[in-house]
Amino acid sequence: MNLLPLNIVVIGGGAAGFFGAIACAQANPDAHVTLLEASRQPLAKVLISGGGRCNVTHACFEPESLVQNYPRGANALRGAFTRFQAKDTAAWFAAQGVYLNIEADGRMFPVTNTSETIVECLIKTAATAGVELRIGTPVVSVKRKLSPQESGKEEGFEIILKSGETKNCDCLLLATGSSLIGYKIARELGHQIEPPVPSLFTFNIPESTLRALAGISVNPVQLRLFAGGKTPLQQTGPLLITHWGLSGPAVLKLSAWGARVLHDSHYQAKLLINWLPDLQQEQVRKKLLAVKQEWPQKAIALHRGIDLPHRLWQYMVARSDITTEDRWAGLPHKKLNQLVLELTQGEYLINGKGAFKEEFVTCGGVKLKEVDFKTMESRLVPGLYFAGEILDIDGVTGGFNFQSAWTTAYLAGKAMGTTDSGKNTQR
Numbered sequence: 001m002n003l004l005p006l007n008i009v010v011i012g013g014g015a016a017g018f019f020g021a022i023a024c025a026q027a028n029p030d031a032h033v034t035l036l037e038a039s040r041q042p043l044a045k046v047l048i049s050g051g052g053r054c055n056v057t058h059a060c061f062e063p064e065s066l067v068q069n070y071p072r073g074a075n076a077l078r079g080a081f082t083r084f085q086a087k088d089t090a091a092w093f094a095a096q097g098v099y100l101n102i103e104a105d106g107r108m109f110p111v112t113n114t115s116e117t118i119v120e121c122l123i124k125t126a127a128t129a130g131v132e133l134r135i136g137t138p139v140v141s142v143k144r145k146l147s148p149q150e151s152g153k154e155e156g157f158e159i160i161l162k163s164g165e166t167k168n169c170d171c172l173l174l175a176t177g178s179s180l181i182g183y184k185i186a187r188e189l190g191h192q193i194e195p196p197v198p199s200l201f202t203f204n205i206p207e208s209t210l211r212a213l214a215g216i217s218v219n220p221v222q223l224r225l226f227a228g229g230k231t232p233l234q235q236t237g238p239l240l241i242t243h244w245g246l247s248g249p250a251v252l253k254l255s256a257w258g259a260r261v262l263h264d265s266h267y268q269a270k271l272l273i274n275w276l277p278d279l280q281q282e283q284v285r286k287k288l289l290a291v292k293q294e295w296p297q298k299a300i301a302l303h304r305g306i307d308l309p310h311r312l313w314q315y316m317v318a319r320s321d322i323t324t325e326d327r328w329a330g331l332p333h334k335k336l337n338q339l340v341l342e343l344t345q346g347e348y349l350i351n352g353k354g355a356f357k358e359e360f361v362t363c364g365g366v367k368l369k370e371v372d373f374k375t376m377e378s379r380l381v382p383g384l385y386f387a388g389e390i391l392d393i394d395g396v397t398g399g400f401n402f403q404s405a406w407t408t409a410y411l412a413g414k415a416m417g418t419t420d421s422g423k424n425t426q427r
Contacts, residue, residue, distance in 0.1 A: 017175035237253065
């Protein structure tokens, strides 16, 4: 009997696939690690992420705080983050000579400010570790193999490529992102899939007068989302008005937490906006009354007394049925109340969703209860591992989705590299 090196295959040449393959090869230099990527361009999503800058992770170094940024997967990731988290990601890249810069909002980018740095680092490190990269190699199916030693026992995997070639391995890592082929393979091997739906998207608002304000941003605002009769969801943060409606961090976070309920309600929902969340409603009223008393003959549309962009103030005034000629002195109590409500709980109808630049994120994927988050190995199929977005995990914007990819891939790669599966196979 010959002792042969461990044979590992990783399907998916994205962030999780590369990181998992590297972790495996570094944990076991004798293992033969093959990375299969369907397209001709590995790490394509990394290249365009963060507007071409690559938001590698977020400067949140306490696992308990870090998990608060995951609408789905927080409980599963809590333990995983104690083994590999954002500071470990930064240290890993630094060890490869790639340093990260922390921005004011906590996002971490390479100091070069280009995603090409991250792509080149992963490709170079994988090659140095001995990973065999095969691009343009789509997989169509995966089957369990029967053990040659024990009749009827399943051991290892047979991978069928689109070319007709088959490839055998002892351990398999699925890091296929939210692709249909990854879900298909996972199902064929016995796993359940939570139906994938979009996360991280902008809101379409069918109100032309609002969209005419495109480019105006306000920080902070408070948003409350009412959809599908569920308990309202709330987020506070920067808001950007766009040509199609609303975007910005507050909207994107709300879209992540509301991904399922918004999908189920066909992206028809009600949104309440508090444009002045740092003030109580009565404080807003007092400010407006002070302006009315001090500048009674000024036009309301031209003299605001409230810290909002001028064009946005004029829009609020018009929304309160106040004309451009109306003066503060003649403002009736009823219209003053209406203006206060527009400023603190203005109502807007969401009618559809937009895209968020190049950030394609979904919720849904392999059910987390079927995966051991200490090793990322399947609880159903020995030797099968998962990493990245194929899992029912998604984070809000800010580097959190990459961090869950790095963490799950590192744990999977390290576990595969140190497993005993297949080491005593006679070939």
